[in-house]
Amino acid sequence: MQRRALLQGAGIVALSLVGAGAWWSDREGVFSVGEGPAYEPWRNWSAEQGPLALVSAGILAANPHNTQPWRFKLADERIEIHADTARNLGTFDPYLREMHIGLGCAVENMVLAAAARGREAKVTLVDGSLEPIPAAPRPSLVAIIELAPGPRRQDELYDAIPRRHTNRAPYDRGRAIAPELLRSLHSLAGESTGLKLLLFSAESERKKLGDLMVAATETIIADQRMVDDSQRWFRQRWADVQKFRDGPTLDTAGLSPLVAALAKIAPAPSPERNHRYWLDATRDVQVPSAPVLGLIAVEALYDRAQAIRAGRAWQRMHLFATTRGLAMQPINQPVELVDRERQLAREPVAARALASLVGDPSWKPTFAFRLGYPTRDVPPSPRRAVGDVVI
Ligand SMILES: Cc1cc2nc3c(=O)[nH]c(=O)nc-3n(C[C@H](O)[C@H](O)[C@H](O)COP(=O)(O)O)c2cc1C
Structure with a gap:
């Protein structure tokens, strides 16, 4: 009994x-990976008409820490793209350089969407220098897209917009990338327009850049201000993912589905532990598993228009890579450190290390990344609704 x-x-x-x-x-x-309102923009993006069709493509673009730092002002045949400077990364991006690269990514998606809808898009970038984050942040105009009737163009890059996701999982190191694919990336980067793409696949060069990526991550996680400014954007809890619809999430961290599931139900780690995981992933997985590491360089690191052009190039390259089954991930810590050293008026150690890698002082790296064949697919990151970003 x-x-x-x-x-x-x-x-x-x-x-x-x-x-x-x-x-x-x-x-x-x-x-519920990839489900709920936070992911709706990936599903209904092509249903919009008129200028909203461009915005719904724009918001699916890559952007730093998934801050989605954009606002769009719509008129007939004209869209203004504003930097939403309140959505900044603080000491991680003290001159809003990355923010402008992200805005460039959005512009690129919008131009592709215009062509797919039979509109010719003329892009005008607002000139000027990148400045420290304003004390009273408010939207500032960075680009204008003017639309006119044009031929309706089929484009594989446009079709790839909803399939492009930053892939932080291991890549297949043993699978080389065909030279013609690397050549296509060079031509897509638009190097004639004051931009230079550097791709490192030879072991010695790859190692040099990889070491810089790891060393920069170590320096960043020892900088409490940077850790705190980065952590502000992390969304560890599912309710926050669905509420804020922004930021990096556990689903997009590159973990295996099982580890991601366990991490979701575990208590959220401290900012320090979270950023130590980031260092571990960079050093042990992301850098060593990538057959190619790369840099996008510009002539003037703190020129607004050049930052936007670099973003347009990244978005095009990443869309193209998506069409060819390749994965990409920015690993931008070396350049984030260049900004931080400038902000603190420190010796430009990171800038010098990058310059020695490039070997030509007229080119300043503004974006660092890895490229390779993926070992697994990754889910989308959340997005705010179009209605939340239209002025
Ligand atoms: C300027 C810029 C810098 C970025 N830096 C990094 C980085 O250092 N590490 C990383 O994993 N992702 C980085 N990203 C990728 C973003 O985190 C990613 O685009 C964003 O979370 C949205 O996700 P999605 O690209 O999958 O749509 C960067 C993106 C941009 C545009």
């Missing part, structure tokens, strides 16, 4: 634990 009661009791406890585990897993989105 007693034994039966005991077994019954144990059964009830076990069932309750399973039930509680299932409830918690459900609450933390373990079974």
